Amino acid sequence: PPKIVDITIESNNNGILIENEQIILKCLARGIPQPKILWDIPEKKYVTNKKNDRNIITYDNK
Numbered sequence: 815p816p817k818i819v820d821i822t823i824e825s826n827n828n829g830i831l832i833e834n835e836q837i838i839l840k841c842l843a844r845g846i847p848q849p850k851i852l853w854d855i856p857e858k859k860y861v862t863n864k865k866n867d868r869n870i871i872t873y874d875n876k
Contacts, residue, residue: 816845 824838843849 816843816849818843 820842
């Protein structure tokens with residue numbers, strides 16, 4: 815089964831997302847097959863990494 819190894823949040827506001835600000839969520843997961851990482855946004859929209867070789871997902875609310 816997949817295992818989440820690490821989750822980090824990078825922001826200018828200690829993990830609090832302010833409108834028009836950027837937040838970066840990083841998730842490191844291991845497993846066979848390679849886990850697919852999805853982030854759930856409250857409006858039930860999903861963002862995912864379009865490039866399978868990266869574990870960094872950036873969501874820009876513009």
